[in-house]
Amino acid sequence: MLEASTITLLLVVVLVIIVLSVFFSFFPVMLWVSAWAAGVKISIITLVAMRLRRVTPSRIVNPLIKATKAGLGVNINQLESHYLAGGNVDRVVNALIAAQRADIPLEFTRAAAIDLAGRDVLQAVQMSVNPRVIETPIVAAVAKNGIEVKVKARVTVRANIDRLVGGAGEETIIARVGEGIVTTVGSSNSHKDVLENPDSISRTVLSKGLDSGTAFEILSIDIADVDVGKNIGAYLQTEQAEADKRIAQAKAEERRAMAVAHEQEMKARVVEMKALVVEAESQVPQAMAEALRSGQLGVMDYLNLKNIEADTQMRGSLGKLGDGEDPNRPTNK
Structure with missing residues (x-):
């Protein structure tokens, strides 16, 4: 019988502890006591409502206590709305306190906007004081x-x-x-x-x-x-000179290639002309024979032509003799 009563008492104690833990976790009584001791008027119902709105009461109450002690005149609704917007309430309050101490005009709405913009408002206030x-x-x-x-x-x-x-x-x-x-x-x-x-x-x-x-x-x-x-x-002048040199070399190579091509073209033309002359010379005997057969060239005309050729050869020989060359010496032609 004693053992049963002891077990019952232990179960009651554990149950009471669990109930109190759940109660104090949902009803932040100690946080309410701290706010009341600091002179911040806030009801326990408001703290419970914060729990229902998924707001951590300590993230709001502690900065509110600092703002109240500093005389900033910030209310709980401003802090809670800034927290719900994703801002850092504690940093904003610290920045407002630092600005007040440094005699820098800064309102809560401006500080909250700076914080929500992604800038460190506390660091900005400190930089205003200390460049x-x-x-x-x-x-x-x-x-x-x-x-x-x-x-x-x-x-x-x-x-x-x-x-x-x-x-x-x-x-x-x-x-x-x-x-x-x-x-x-x-x-x-x-x-x-x-x-x-x-x-x-x-x-x-x-x-x-x-x-x-x-x-x-x-x-x-x-x-x-x-x-x-x-x-x-x-350095730029040197690079420019080197570039000009390469350009000049390229143009000179282009002109040389054009000259070589022109020379090859002229040589081809000379060869072509020689071939035409040889072909024409080969046709002279045939033309003379055809002229003799057709009566367009007489025998006397042919003899006169031979005399002219002989006279021309003699004059050429005499000219070479006058230049000191032996006309009887065989040539390589």
Whole structure:
């Protein structure tokens, strides 16, 4: 009988513990006590309703306690709606407290919009108080005399809270500063001017208003390092000369090929003309024989032609003798 009562008591104790666990997990009594102790007026029914809306009460009540203690005047509906929208309530409240301490005008709606836009609103407030230094990579630019100049700059920026939503980020700042450096160096007559007055780059870049449309405000641009690079002008001239040389060689080769082709064509024409002459000479005896048979050429005419040929050969021999050549010497013809 004693053992049965003991078992019953243990079962009752376990059941009570389970019931209390379920009760306190669904009814956040301790969280309600903490809020009541901090002076935050919130009912236990509201906390239960948060459970029903799938909202973690601690994610709302704890930031509400901090906001109330800081005197921000934020209500529970604003925090809950921001939580349901996917925002970070604790970070927004911390940013509002930091902005209040730094005397920076920042409303809850603006902070919630910045947080929902994907930016760290607390970091933005801290950057407004403590400016950040962005170091650009090495920017290579070429002066008018063809000498390359390598510049590295440090940009001091401060977050502009009014332009955090929709404003460009650090990449845009770095790109615009690099563009300003290239423009300034490229407009210099010599690389020596840049080395002597590196602050001219800072003045020129700052005067362009490069922070427009960005989430930052440029406070200063300091030139950290300036180095002299390659002689790009000489390199380009050398490359151009080499290209011109290759073009000239190609044109000369083209002209040579055309000359060779023309020469081959002329040789072919000479061979063709010689063949025509030989063919014509071979037809002369046949023509003379045909003329004798037809009576168009008489015997006396033929003898006169032979006398003319003999006279011509004699005159040629006498001409060669006058030039010092023996007419009786056999030739290779």
